[in-house]
Amino acid sequence: MHYASRLVLGSLDTAPLKTKSLSYQLMLSNGMIAGVSGRGLFAVLPVGQRVIEKLTRLVDSELNALGAQKLTMPILGSKEIWEKTGRWNEMSAEMWKLQDRLGAEFCLQPTAEEMVTQIVAFMSPLRQKALPLMLYQTTDKFRDEMNPRFGLLRGREFVMNDLYTFDLDETSALKTYQDVTTAYDKIFRHHLALPDVYRVQADSGHVGGALSHEYHIPNNCAEDKVSVCKSCSTPLKIEGPTTISKCPSCSGDIAVVESVEVGHTFLLGDKYSAPLDARHTDKRPYFMGCFGLGITRIVAACIDSLSVSAKAMRLPKAIVPYELGVILPKKYKTADEEAAVMGFLEKLNTGSLKGEILVDDRGDKSVGRRLAEMNKLGVPNAVVLGNATLRTFQEGEPRFEFVRTRLRSEELEEVGLLSYDDLMDEIRK
Ligand code: ATP
Ligand code: MG
Numbered sequence: 183m184h185y186a187s188r189l190v191l192g193s194l195d196t197a198p199l200k201t202k203s204l205s206y207q208l209m210l211s212n213g214m215i216a217g218v219s220g221r222g223l224f225a226v227l228p229v230g231q232r233v234i235e236k237l238t239r240l241v242d243s244e245l246n247a248l249g250a251q252k253l254t255m256p257i258l259g260s261k262e263i264w265e266k267t268g269r270w271n272e273m274s275a276e277m278w279k280l281q282d283r284l285g286a287e288f289c290l291q292p293t294a295e296e297m298v299t300q301i302v303a304f305m306s307p308l309r310q311k312a313l314p315l316m317l318y319q320t321t322d323k324f325r326d327e328m329n330p331r332f333g334l335l336r337g338r339e340f341v342m343n344d345l346y347t348f349d350l351d352e353t354s355a356l357k358t359y360q361d362v363t364t365a366y367d368k369i370f371r372h373h374l375a376l377p378d379v380y381r382v383q384a385d386s387g388h389v390g391g392a393l394s395h396e397y398h399i400p401n402n403c404a405e406d407k408v409s410v411c412k413s414c415s416t417p418l419k420i421e422g423p424t425t426i427s428k429c430p431s432c433s434g435d436i437a438v439v440e441s442v443e444v445g446h447t448f449l450l451g452d453k454y455s456a457p458l459d460a461r462h463t464d465k466r467p468y469f470m471g472c473f474g475l476g477i478t479r480i481v482a483a484c485i486d487s488l489s490v491s492a493k494a495m496r497l498p499k500a501i502v503p504y505e506l507g508v509i510l511p512k513k514y515k516t517a518d519e520e521a522a523v524m525g526f527l528e529k530l531n532t533g534s535l536k537g538e539i540l541v542d543d544r545g546d547k548s549v550g551r552r553l554a555e556m557n558k559l560g561v562p563n564a565v566v567l568g569n570a571t572l573r574t575f576q577e578g579e580p581r582f583e584f585v586r587t588r589l590r591s592e593e594l595e596e597v598g599l600l601s602y603d604d605l606m607d608e609i610r611k
Contacts, residue, residue: 214226349468411429512545
């Protein structure tokens with residue numbers, strides 16, 4: 183249970199922000215992030231941290247279910263390993279480079295293919311049973327983006343979940359690729375329940391490899407575009423200079439959807455394992471895959487796609503900062519009344535709601551004002567212990583005033599006075 187009076191809630195900035203990015207506005211005004219270090223660099227404040235950690239754990243659990251194992255690699259990568267693959271020079275100005283006191287060169291890693299492959303080379307040859315080896319981390323990545331913008335949507339430091347897979351040959355690597363794809367689909371479509379997720383075949387770019395897909399979700403800040411068939415809904419390709427006008431599979435018309443890339447998968451081959459000498463017993467380099475989910479970007483993109491105004495942030499239920507809000511009375515009329523309220527809180531704070539309750543105890547703010555803030559924070563369910571509820575306490579048959587928020591709506595929906603059991607049913611829905 184967290185008490186609003188003790189939290190960093192609400193905006194730290196006073197000037198209204200001029201941006202078309204809803205997520206940027208809402209994350210700032212809800213006190214989830216703060217810009218304190220220059221363009222594209224944000225502090226993640228406690229309420230924002232909760233959301234990021236929930237998403238991190240959700241992704242962890244899906245990857246662990248595949249048999250992937252979590253590790254943490256240094257963020258500083260030596261020039262030496264990045265030179266082995268030629269990417270020290272290839273990565274251009276996006277790579278942050280720095281030196282230690284002795285002049286040795288490092289980068290703040292934008293991704294970690296070289297480093298993970300180096301680790302696996304040290305451990306090799308792996309026993310047959312260890313394959314496919316799947317290693318992942320969730321760490322800060324650094325890219326000196328030309329145009330960092332829209333808050334967490336395009337930062338210069340951001341959180342990425344990066345997974346690397348090592349297989350014996352292409353056939354088994356392809357199966358691993360498909361397994362990870364299934365896990366990614368489950369994350370976006372089932373856990374986050376996003377209405378539109380487009381998986382499109384993509385360019386491998388500087389990462390390299392034979393096969394690559396990007397995951398996109400609609401986003402009006404138009405970082406990217408995908409083409410979608412209006413008839414069969416097939417996501418086709420990323421809009422580029424070569425535009426197609428008809429769907430190749432059903433000849434339907436093509437719609438162009440403004441989107442943002444939230445995940446990227448690559449079937450790599452031996453681009454890293456050969457130069458870094460990560461080899462199986464028969465000396466053949468492992469067949470690798472790599473996979474990235476932009477954790478902080480996904481949070482921003484979810485807010486953009488599920489919210490309709492800067493008045494009310496909306497997030498998938500799986501990653502809301504709190505599942506239940508409770509608005510306490512401005513003051514108590516009697517000691518009995520206070521004891522009844524405390525008893526209710528204690529009863530609530532058990533089972534799956536434990537740790538998921540935000541109690542707004544700020545008696546200096548009106549109930550209406552505090553409800554508006556709950557709505558803005560996107561808490562999906564709230565109980566108001568105002569006059570209506572307290573009257574039922576006095577009458578000896580407690581009922582609880584219940585309100586909730588809905589995705590793609592900025593309104594608070596008043597459900598009314600409910601018995602404790604009905605309240606619990608509504609919250610669990
Ligand atoms: P973009 O084309 O949007 O710059 P990218 O193709 O360079 O992204 P990848 O190298 O594929 O990015 O990184 C994997 C994932 O990391 C991306 O799908 C995205 O979700 C996330 N990501 C990449 N760059 C950023 C950034 N600057 N800020 C936040 N997330 C990012
Ligand atoms: Mg990409």
